Amino acid sequence: MSDPNNYKATGVPTQTAPPCSVDTERQTPATGGAQRQTPPVASSGMGRFIERWKREDMLKKGCFGLRCIALLFSLFAFIIMASNKHGDWRDFDKYDEYRYLLAIAILSTLYTVSLLLIQVYQLSTNKEIFSRKNSAFLDFYGDQLMAYLLLSAASSAVPLTNRMRENNDNIFTDSSAAAIGMEFIAFLAMAVSAIISGYKLSKQTYI
Amino acid sequence: MSDPNNYKATGVPTQTAPPCSVDTERQTPATGGAQRQTPPVASSGMGRFIERWKREDMLKKGCFGLRCIALLFSLFAFIIMASNKHGDWRDFDKYDEYRYLLAIAILSTLYTVSLLLIQVYQLSTNKEIFSRKNSAFLDFYGDQLMAYLLLSAASSAVPLTNRMRENNDNIFTDSSAAAIGMEFIAFLAMAVSAIISGYKLSKQTYI
Numbered sequence: 372m373s374d375p376n377n378y379k380a381t382g383v384p385t386q387t388a389p390p391c392s393v394d395t396e397r398q399t400p401a402t403g404g405a406q407r408q409t410p411p412v413a414s415s416g417m418g419r420f421i422e423r424w425k426r427e428d429m430l431k432k433g434c435f436g437l438r439c440i441a442l443l444f445s446l447f448a449f450i451i452m453a454s455n456k457h458g459d460w461r462d463f464d465k466y467d468e469y470r471y472l473l474a475i476a477i478l479s480t481l482y483t484v485s486l487l488l489i490q491v492y493q494l495s496t497n498k499e500i501f502s503r504k505n506s507a508f509l510d511f512y513g514d515q516l517m518a519y520l521l522l523s524a525a526s527s528a529v530p531l532t533n534r535m536r537e538n539n540d541n542i543f544t545d546s547s548a549a550a551i552g553m554e555f556i557a558f559l560a561m562a563v564s565a566i567i568s569g570y571k572l573s574k575q576t577y578i
Numbered sequence: 579m580s581d582p583n584n585y586k587a588t589g590v591p592t593q594t595a596p597p598c599s600v601d602t603e604r605q606t607p608a609t610g611g612a613q614r615q616t617p618p619v620a621s622s623g624m625g626r627f628i629e630r631w632k633r634e635d636m637l638k639k640g641c642f643g644l645r646c647i648a649l650l651f652s653l654f655a656f657i658i659m660a661s662n663k664h665g666d667w668r669d670f671d672k673y674d675e676y677r678y679l680l681a682i683a684i685l686s687t688l689y690t691v692s693l694l695l696i697q698v699y700q701l702s703t704n705k706e707i708f709s710r711k712n713s714a715f716l717d718f719y720g721d722q723l724m725a726y727l728l729l730s731a732a733s734s735a736v737p738l739t740n741r742m743r744e745n746n747d748n749i750f751t752d753s754s755a756a757a758i759g760m761e762f763i764a765f766l767a768m769a770v771s772a773i774i775s776g777y778k779l780s781k782q783t784y785i
Contacts, residue, residue: 468737519729519769526730527737530675562726573780 427571434510434567435490441560442483445521448553449476451546461543468528469547472554475524479557482517486510507572514565521558525551634778641717641774642697648767649690652728655760656683658753668750675735676754679761682731686764689724693717714779721772728765732758 452473455463463469489500501509528551535544659680662670670676696707708716735758742751 467740515773519726522726522730523733526733530734531737533674566722569776570780573777 427574430567430571434564434571435487437560437564437567438483438487438490441517441557441564442480442487444553444557444560445476445479445483448550448557449473449480451553452476452550455543455546455550457541457543461541463543463547466531468531469550472524472528472550475520476550476554476557479517479521479561482513486513507568510568511565511572514561514568518558518561518565521554521561525554525558528554634781637774637778641771641778642694644767644771644774645690645694645697648724648764648771649687649694651760651764651767652683652686652690655757655764656680656687658760659683659757662750662753662757664748664750668748670750670754673738675738676757679731679735679757682727683757683761683764686724686728686761686768689720693720714775717775718772718779721768721775725765725768725772728761728768732761732765735761 452463452469455461455469463473493499499506528547532544532547532551536548659670659676662668662676670680700706706713735754739751739754739758743755
């Protein structure tokens with residue numbers, strides 16, 4: 372007769388021990404049957420942990436990549452718009468829309484650069500500047516706000532550029548259109564990054 | 579002789595039992611110390627459940643209120659812009675920006691009305707049209723998309739209105755400015771609603 376706990380060592384319950392001996396009773400309380408389920412549960416828990424860890428790693432990389440895209444396109448928009456001065460009416464700083472677009476491109480560049488620098492610093496030194504909770508909040512609200520600003524700036528500059536291009540199509544209007552396009556792509560990257568940040572924020576176990 | 583588990587009935591553990599009697603040992607295994615903590619944990623679990631339930635109720639009401647605000651201001655923006663025809667150059671449909679603003683105001687009105695109708699139907703009949711999971715996803719992505727569209731429409735119409743108001747200030751420009759303001763308020767309500775929806779989505783236990 373067997374001790375249900377013996378399978379822990381051998382994987383197969385031994386058939387020799389008497390079922391009702393005092394020793395057996397001490398080692399197997401009423402929940403002995405439930406204990407047989409423990410090893411599979413533990414391994415599936417481990418599997419889930421590894422899966423979650425992989426997913427978190429993927430999300431971190433995804434967020435990093437999206438911010439790199441946002442940085443690149445904000446920087447392009449900034450450079451293209453800042454150099455968009457061709458004399459007479461073809462100066463970007465004569466139009467509120469283009470100045471707003473430039474300001475938001477600079478802001479977005481600074482925001483993404485600082486976030487990426489913090490991320491790289493944390494990865495290289497294994498030190499945390501912000502706690503994980505604060506960092507998750509900052510990521511989510513920062514990305515969301517940046518996405519709104521980028522969309523607002525790009526949207527406000529579209530009608531003016533459209534109207535100019537109806538009359539004449541020159542290097543000034545082309546550069547403006549290019550800068551608007553870059554800012555839209557930066558917005559898309561930021562919007563997806565905000566959703567990922569929101570997901571990461573919600574999956575923090577301490578909330 | 580007493581059983582340490584008696585405190586479950588009286589709320590206070592009895593102090594008379596010898597700690598190492600056989601009875602006591604049988605009923606309190608090695609984790610007896612931990613078991614003493616059970617009732618406070620259970621009651622705090624209940625407290626947490628009630629707290630969560632109250633919070634969810636508050637969030638539901640908050641979301642409902644914010645959508646009502648968004649509906650009201652989208653509807654105002656729609657009515658004001660649609661009736662903004664005063665002949666000659668003062669017709670809203672001569673400008674892309676105002677047509678875009680009107681289209682998004684109509685879309686936002688339809689979206690919020692349909693969501694509110696679904697919510698009211700579900701509350702009154704206790705039937706669910708969508709599963710809770712689908713409903714949470716729909717809420718979040720819908721609110722977020724609507725917020726982006728409202729912001730984009732309002733942003734694109736601002737510069738034109740500003741430029742018109744520099745030259746002459748009449749009922750056409752005033753109505754346009756009012757519609758833009760309404761759309762901005764609807765955007766703010768939708769943006770906060772999107773954050774609440776995202777929070778609700780993340781707190782679904784089955785995700």
